[in-house]
Amino acid sequence: MVFAVGLFANALFGQGAFVKFSPGYGFSLSSAVMAVNYTEDDDTYEAVYGSLGKGFNIGAAFGYMFNKNVGFELGLNYLIGGKMKGFYDTDALLEDDDMSARMIRIMPSIIISSGLEKVEPYAKVGLVVGLGSITVNEAYELIDWDLEASEKMKLNGGIAVGLNASLGVLFNLSESIGIFAEIAMVTMSYGPTKGEITEYIFDGDDELNELNTSEREYEFVKVLEDDDDPPTSKPTQDLKAKYPFGSIGPNFGIQISF
Template sequence: MKKHLLLLVALIVATSASAQFYVSASGGLSMGSAGILMGTSLNDTQTEAKNHYGSYGEGLNAQLRGGYFFNNMFGIELGLGYLHGSDQTIDSYKVNDAGAIAEYTEGIAHGRAYGLNLALVYKFNEKTYGKIGAITKVGGKTEAIFTKTTPTPFGPIIADGATDYHGRVPLGFTATIGHNFKLNDNLKLFAELEYLGINVTRDNSEFTELSINYPAVPENSLGTGVPAATIPAGSWNLGQAPLSHPVFGTLYAPSEITYVDTLANPNPDPSKALSSVVPYSSFGINFGITYTFSKK
């Protein structure tokens, strides 16, 4: 029994003697991995379509981390990160039965996200280390800016707007390998390669800007003898009551949309839509500095 107690005390002393706290800050660049189809654009003559793949995880990032090494090999680290995502093409189009363009949307979108990462750290030696952990998104949004054009016999209906999308709380994983460059006993520079695997399921969205402009209906164009002055060109803006147009129908959009996994068909509620999953996965390279607190 005494031998076991002595071994336990020796282990605690050895662990605490090599235990260390550290903090670090880094910045980096990420590129999308396993890109998902983001949109489909048309050329100027609308004779050729092109797919656009990407990930909202692509862009610039910054991280603040704090860690604790239990001994010379194993540690744990908690990090808070911010992503300033690159623009992604989200163009899309629909055609009618005759193959003509019935609706065309041109847009870009990007991610702005805060993430929390908890990882285990393993030192291969004094210079090289690896990390594996879990990550979640604790804040942020996907911003989209778009123009939707709907052709009509009287001219196009054009909607310009901006939308913020918010997601459900996701869970992903990270894997990192890095290399230290020692400056002194407390300071180290580091460079690391990082993989982040995470997708976000949309939860709700809100229009921050929206205006719909519609053309005039010419006199007698409907064969009813209605004077043109009674159906002039006009517009509808976010926040106004729904506009009932005699030709184009009801013009408006709900300010907020909730995304669900089950929806009636046809959908009786325009404020609800089926959810979708958007990618935030990436490969990245980070550069930073670490300060290790001196052992007492």
């Protein structure tokens, strides 16, 4: 039995298995209008373009090379998205908004490698499956009334599916240790299925419990039916929107081969 387990482990890890650990950063790709800046003095509107996929990411992966040129990798990546900010500035109202995302991304990929010993260029292509959430913060100041209000909303639910691709170079320091650098690209959008206001402050007081269900919770649907008298005991329905999560940027890390 022990001998059989040893043979299996040798077959699994001795031929081309490896693990990888890497941090990275993604810049916006496939940008859309995420916010608007307005200044009353100039009477101008400025669109803020970007993608919620931009930001830092931390990743790990397990892979297996079937031969020196072809392999498979299963990656797990956590996105810490950067903020998209907008503002509305008038004599009567000041408003500041921001939006950011967090997402766990599962990335199965096919590896095509040059198979060189010391400096090994490679390419990867595969899918991305994401489970994430979007946080929206809004803060208001009513100048004439000397009042301030703010709310925080979390959008989540549903699964995002997209594509990933990378070009990189692995520097083999020894038979088991290597370091790599790559340019990674993700093309993906995410459409949350539900939303909830998790914080509501009005004039310094926490008023979240004063909101009924229809004011606090949202359900995002593809088809919206008109309702002149919606029930206050159920979430408000609104049309489902898809947000861009595309990114492109560098990853650096270490690879340990078995």
